[in-house]
Amino acid sequence: MNEVNQNNTKINFWFLVAVSGFMVLGGIVSIIFFVRTNMLANKKIAESAEANRPANLDLITITDSSCTDCFNINAVLDYIKKENVKVNSEKTLDKNSDEGKALIAQYSLKKLPAFVLKGEFDKVLNLAEFFSKTGDITEDTFIFRQVGAPYTDTDTGAVKGRIKLSLLTDISCTECYDVTQHELILKESFGIDTTANVVDTKSSAGQALIRTYKIKLVPTIVLSGETDEYPGLKSVWSQVGVVASDGAYVFTTGVPLMGTYKDLTTNKVVTPAPPAQTSAQE
Known part of the structure; x- marks a missing residue:
């Protein structure tokens, strides 16, 4: 009987040892897993912080x-x-x-x-x-x-690309489109940011522009100076205007696209018909 009890005692002892061992091993594994997970999380945090750093x-x-x-x-x-x-x-x-x-x-x-x-x-x-x-x-x-x-x-020390912008309009034509719209278009589309000179058609300066460039429709604009320094403008100008013999850019065919204008040859105000809208089925 004593021998049986001793055997049971030994079994219980080794069982407890085994259980304790598994618990310790489990704890170690848990610690390793926690440390590894924490390291990976810290690495991701560090990588994210580095990616977001300016x-x-x-x-x-x-x-x-x-x-x-x-x-x-x-x-x-x-x-x-x-x-x-x-x-x-x-x-x-x-x-x-x-x-x-x-x-x-x-x-x-x-x-x-x-x-x-x-x-x-x-x-x-x-x-x-x-x-x-x-x-x-x-x-x-x-x-x-x-x-x-x-x-x-830097080779010559000279400043290149200066432009003179003349805005020619008939001030008495209240229905005509606002000629100053051209300033914003030139600035935003072609990088031309210059002080414009508004000229009335009835002034001596206005009459001189009309004679020199044979202007028939107003409002319009005349660009003079080193226009070649603006390749974007040069590439599209033939679609809206002409280049005069002295190199000035004169806005001509584009006038009706801007809105209501005055025809100087007939002295009449013209409001262009709105562009035809294309139907969704076409």
């Missing part, structure tokens, strides 16, 4: 401080800064400064204003297409070259 950039802008009407480089910089970026350092240099001259030579800058960016471009994928279309990009440096007019030619 790209660190350093900016240097090179300008011609004497050109107050040159291309608005700040509009481009504002576009970049709206993305997930952090500009750690920002510096503006004049083209005549020693550092400015050095950068113009180093990066072969032909037009000013321009800028050079350095930093983590792999983190701003939203700007990848912009960078590829507007300049040169290496591993950590971007050089902006798509400078609009007016700009300073």
Whole structure:
């Protein structure tokens, strides 16, 4: 009987040892699983934080401080800064400064204003297409070259792309379309941002424009100056106007597209018929 009890005692002992062992093993496995899960979670959190972290950039802008009407480089910089970026350092240099001259030579800058960016471009994928279309990009440096007019030619120091805009209208024609609409169109579509001169057809200046460019429909516009610096405008102008012998761009065939106008040859106000609408079945 004692022998049976001893055997039972031994069995219970080893059973308890086995159970304890499994419990300890289970605890170790649980701890390992917890630690591993926690490490993976921390890794994902770190990766997410890194992905969302703003790209660190350093900016240097090179300008011609004497050109107050040159291309608005700040509009481009504002576009970049709206993305997930952090500009750690920002510096503006004049083209005549020693550092400015050095950068113009180093990066072969032909037009000013321009800028050079350095930093983590792999983190701003939203700007990848912009960078590829507007300049040169290496591993950590971007050089902006798509400078609009007016700009300073670094080879000659001359400002190119200045435009004179004359808005010719018959002030007495209250039904006629607003000639100042052209300012917004030129700015938003072709980057031409210049001070316009509104001229009445009855003024001496207005009469001179009418005679010089054989203008028959008003309101209209006359663009003179370095219009060749605006290739976008040049490519579409034949659809809405003519180029005069002196190079001026005169808005002619496009007048009826703008709205009500005055025909100077008949002295009558004309309201064009609205364009025919295409039915959904056609």
